[in-house]
Amino acid sequence: MRFEHAVLIDAEACIGCGLCRDDCPAGNIVVEDGKARVLAQDCIMCGHCVAICPRAAVSMTGFDDEPQKIEEPMALDENALLVALRSRRSIRRFADRAVEPAVVERVIEAGRLAPTGSNAQDVSYVVLQGAGKDEAEAYAVRLFRRVLPLAKLVSSLARRVDVGDRFFFKGAPVALAVVAKDEVDGALAAANMALMAEACGLGVLYSGFFVTATRFSFSLRRLLGLRRGQRVVALLVIGYPAVRYRRSAPKEPAYVRRP
Incomplete structure (x- = not known):
């Protein structure tokens, strides 16, 4: 802590x-x-x-927020939650609409409330908007454009990829980098944040390619203010969706073992 x-x-x-x-x-x-x-x-x-x-x-001692009294334990409706999880999609088409600052803060608050190993509370967040977001994306685009020719030699998927100027953030107004030393802590926070973002009517995209870029670009790490030992565990691209999905997508059955 x-x-x-x-x-x-x-x-x-x-x-x-x-x-x-x-x-x-x-x-x-x-x-x-x-x-x-x-x-x-x-x-x-x-x-x-x-x-x-x-x-x-x-x-x-040492905390800003006071404990809130819980009159009755909160219980989510399990059927509604399952429907929400089944219907969620990664959004890559965003409306030309700003995300209100209060909504961004609520999404981050959901991450803050996530559990951490040994209660380390070691997760931090980088909010990318405006010029800062554009600069971060430009660093990542330049890196991927350099390595794409090599990837095309071994991957048919890479041969169909066009690393355009909006390859990572898809024109969304906000990107939230979840930073942590422990990958599980960061992943738990990101999961909370994605659920909250969707509860606020936002679309969410996990940009795994951007996370990869942060591990190889010193300029990008410096821009994000990452210290030694810190890593971007997840990058959530958020914004109001410009597309509506009308049915759930098929998923393979869970692979479960019971020794």
Whole structure:
């Protein structure tokens, strides 16, 4: 985590129920003399103790947002979710319409709320719009145009590809780079963001080719502000779609093993 945090327990409010102790994945809480006590401040700061306490006796320092009380557990409609997942398509044709800043922030917020290994919260985001987006795409286009002749020697698909000026972002108004050291952390955040984007009426394209370009172009990495050890795990191209799909596409059955 980037900031220092501490777990605090209000002894007057604590009723010694042991819920925080039993739910702590780090075994960092004990109950003594009817009160909960934190053993050390080097835990993963997951916040389970804050979330589970029935008396709000546990708090954590160093965070801007206050915990929100959950009156009733939220439950998604499983049928509606399955229909949404089945009907989603990668969008490559976008309307000439800006994405509102508040919508972009909501998509990023969905990524921020994704789980991370050991609660590292090590995922960051680069918002590409306007001139910055055009410059990033231009770097990637130049790189791919250099390697395309070699790819055409071994791939029939590459022979049909035209790396145009909008090859990566398809003219969409916004591209969001998901940056992380851990690939799983970044992928979980990107999945949350894609779902939120579609819930906001946006189309989404995962630009895997752009992710590849960031691994080979120093100029592109510098433009994105990537530090040592950081990598672009996913690039979400988002915008309002200019196409409507009228039915789901066929998928092969799941390959499942049960040893």
